[in-house]
Amino acid sequence: MDSIEVVLVMLLAVVASAYLSRFLPRAVPLPLVQIALGALIAAKSTRGVDLEPDLFFLVFLPPLLFLDGWRIPKSGLLRDKGTILELALGLVVFTVIGAGFMIHWLIPAMPLPVAFALAAIISPTDPIAVSSIAATTPIPKRLMHILEGESLLNDASGLVCFRFAVAAALTGAFSVSTAALTFVWLVAAGIGAGVAVTLLVSRLQYWLSRHYGEPTGSPILVSLLLPFGAYLVAERLHASGILAAVAAGVTMSYVELSGHTLANTRIQRSAVWDTVQFALNGIMFVLLGEQLPDIFRDASATIEESGHLNPWWLAVYAVAINIGLLALRMLWVWASLRLTIYKQKIRNQPRMKINPRLLLATTLAGARGAITLAGVLTLPLAMPNGAPFPARALTIFLACSVILISLLTASLGLPRLLAGMTFPASPEEQQEEDLARRTAANAAIAATERAQIALMEAESCVDPEVYPQAAARIIAFYEHKLREVDPDAGAAWRKTDHAEKELRLAALTAERQTIYELARGDHISDEISRKLVREIDLMEARYR
Template sequence: MDSIEVVLVMLLAVVASAYLTRLLPRAVPLPLVQIALGALIAAKSTRGVDLEPDLFFLVFLPPLLFLDGWRIPKSGLLRDKGTILELALGLVVFTVLGAGLLIHWLIPAMPLPVAFALAAIISPTDPIAVSSIAATTPIPKRLMHILEGESLLNDASGLVCFRFAVAAAMTGAFSVSTAGLTFVWLVVAGIGAGVGVTMLVTWAQRWLTCRFGEPVGSPILVNLLLPFGAYLVAERMHASGILAAVAAGITMSYVELNGHALANTRIQRSAVWDTVQFALNGIMFVLLGEQLPDIFRGASATIEESGHLNPWWLAVYAVAINVGLLMLRMLWVWASLRLTIFKQKIRHQPRMKINPRLLLATTLAGARGAITLAGVLTLPLAMPDGSPFPARSLTIFLACSVILVSLLVASLGLPRLLAGMTFPPEPEEQREEDLARRAAANAAIVAIEHTQVVLMEAESCVDPEAYPQAAARVIAFYEHKLKEVDPENDAAWRKTDHAEKELRLAALDAERTTIYDLARHDRISDDISRKLVREIDLMEARYR
């Protein structure tokens, strides 16, 4: 099977995995299904996919990290910034040191820099893997925001540590002062490149749109290319392309607040990015499964380097490393919570209690995934003198085993651990939504009244009496929306929400069926049919 055909089969496997997860028990997460399908592809094909490490890194990581930075809730990120930084930076360094020494102790034949490189690449958690598990598990929203923020930032910190460790393995030298200065440059220049490229591209696109209009599809394509541009610019500056992609995504989220993009562009762009994210993450896990047989054979061939001949020692190493990672994570999370309680005591604030089940849930939720796979496959094939990179196959195998075991532990452990737990509702979100709806409705009424006067006084106005009637109807619609979010009428209006939603959905379905029926009998054109169905679909998306 040719490489192109294998890629196409992988894309079909990603599509099939989405349907298989609906047939399998809810405890089976999507990444595990995709890994299994990848292994099946490897069993049926005679030729796999060989990707250059740098190309693999460039194709998969920038868009995924860009999207993580764009979509992560900024309010939660700022509210829990202390806890997130402790996990994303402190825990990564703690894991690199602790797990690196553990791996070198387990496998003395693996050089210490290579052990640290393996520890660094298995330190970042994966938000997609956690989200797929959380879809069937009642994880508190605040904890999910912390886990998302951790996974966003520890991608960058883990990959930067990985880069230092690989450089030390290649050169045989490591200087703390040089590493410190290099780290500062990587961070500052990487973030600057991401912010600068995003702002420059946004300004140029806005200027071109004002001068020449907006071509269909052009803004979406520019948005898709943006993370690659930020990544490549940072790499040319010998800075961190990973941080550049993250910074570009976060900057894009603030640029969007200007509201310059057209509504139609935002809708189409969101759908395109959802597809890209699903496809890239799916292919990453399918590719992991497809390469597992070769990875296992390569690791078995190098097991002799560790002083053992029995391949079952691979399983011993995998279990020991995973247990070590869980213990390190639990220890750090517990210490972080104790530090938070100590700060609350000093500030005379109400002190929280450590819930053992949530402590263990935070530990198990540290599943690894696409970032670990993408990073470990970028290990160099050879040393500067031409000799093979030491224990490369074994390192890749152990990283893949961490992905598999962490996914299994999280998918099997979290539902049972959190079963029966009830979490208090988060009224803050409802209050913020009601505040936004009231402010938007009041602003709309003011704009209607002002626009009505302007249109009636315009020279092109044909029938001035039509505008008061139209304005009254539109204002009545917004006054109805204001009553829905009126605190005094809150209980009464909330009771009708579900009933109104079901009735509106039934009405929209009837509208769509009728339009399709008219189009099938050639009573309306395809263009009119598509236009009206799109309007109905947007309304349905609002109520769903």
């Protein structure tokens, strides 16, 4: 198949995976289905995909990380910033050191710098894999926010450690001071580039829209190009393009609070980004599955590199490395929790208790994914003297094995581990939502009253009698919303609201079906039917 045909087939595989996952048990996450379909494509295709890691990083990671940074709850990031940084920085370094020595001890034929490189590239968790697994598993919201924040930030630290380990393997030299300074520059310049590009583009776009209007589709295209711009600027500065994309997304969430974007643009932009996220997430894992047969086909070479002749040693190594990663992660998470409890004791704060099931869940949730695959494929083919890079095929094989086993472990272990546990909604979240609804409704009522008076007194007013009636209807609507969040009658009004929602959905379904019947009978034009159906769809989206 030609390259374009392969891409189209992969997109069809992404679509098919969404339907196949409906027939499979909930414990089987979507990424595993997509990996299996990718392997099937590789088996049926005579021409594989030559995966260029640099192109992979540029095409796939910036928009996905940008969107994750855009949509992740910022209050959770700020509240648990200490825990997230401990996992994103401290755990990565701890894993690189611990797993590096363990891998070298398991496979003496693999040089220590190469073992550290393998440990570094398998240390960061994957945000796409974590969110895909969480979609079918009841993980507490706060824990999910911590896991998402960790997976967004630990890519840079893992890739930096990987870069220095590879440099040490090529040159035989390593400088702690140089590595520390480089890491600071990568992080600071990467975050700065993402923030600066987002603010600059957003202000320029707002200025153009205010003076010349907002062309249809232009803001959406700008938002799609923004993560690539931030990534490329950071890479030109020799900083972390990944952190730049994440920082651009976080900054975009604050820029959006200005409220300058049109409502119609927000609706269309959300739909476009949902489609982009679904397609890119799927293709990443389909590509991983497509690459696996070639990687496993090279296993015969990895056997000799490992110093053994029995191919089962490869499986032993893969399982042992995964067990080691889980043990290191559990040890770090437990120590972090103990440190938090100790701080609470010193500050005379209420001390939390360590839940063993949540401790294990945090350990299992550290799934690896596409970043590990793309990173390990950047290993050089040869040393400076022309000799082959030591244990390159073995390193790639073990990294891919870690991806598969970590996905399987998380997808099979988490549902069973958390089965039967209930996580009540945070009362703070409900209080914040009620506060927002109450304040917004009061502001809307006040604005309606002011607008009614201004419109009745305007010279262009033809019939002032219509405004009090219209205002009364609008104020009644917002008073109903206020009663829904009334502290004394909130529960009763929420039950009534639920009943009203069901009735409105039934009415909207009948309304839409009638419009379709009128269009099929040529009683109304297609243009009119599309316009009315869109209005009904937006109303239904509100109630759903």
